[in-house]
Amino acid sequence: MSQNHGHGAHDVKKEVRTYIAVFVALLVGTVLTVGAYYVKIDSVALTIALAMLIASVKAFLVAGYFMHLISERKMIYGILAATFFFFVGLMYLTIWSMNPTSLIHWKN
Numbered sequence: 001m002s003q004n005h006g007h008g009a010h011d012v013k014k015e016v017r018t019y020i021a022v023f024v025a026l027l028v029g030t031v032l033t034v035g036a037y038y039v040k041i042d043s044v045a046l047t048i049a050l051a052m053l054i055a056s057v058k059a060f061l062v063a064g065y066f067m068h069l070i071s072e073r074k075m076i077y078g079i080l081a082a083t084f085f086f087f088v089g090l091m092y093l094t095i096w097s098m099n100p101t102s103l104i105h106w107k108n
Helices: 005-040 043-065 072-098
Strands: none
Touching: 005 043, 043 072
16 A cells, blocks of 8 residues: 555645636636726727736736646747737737728728
8 A cells, every 4th residue: 555645635735726826817807808898098009018018927827827838848839939929910900900090991
């Protein structure tokens, strides 16, 4: 018989505490997201930046802890960084295309 009866239970309790802390952080992020909707900010770009910052932190928590990417190898981080790069590029193109003076709206 093994002498390490309590060792596994301690690891489970530690993991459960981590998941509960991440869950509470996600709840706080959700409250911040809803609260940011009601705060009147004059700049649309600042409003979008604030919403994207909150969403990025929440996405990191979900991907890092619930999907266990925080303990993965460097290749996963490289793929994640490339995904982030292209996501930011697509968001820039979307916001740029909304500007009525951009080349996409240019008429002869």
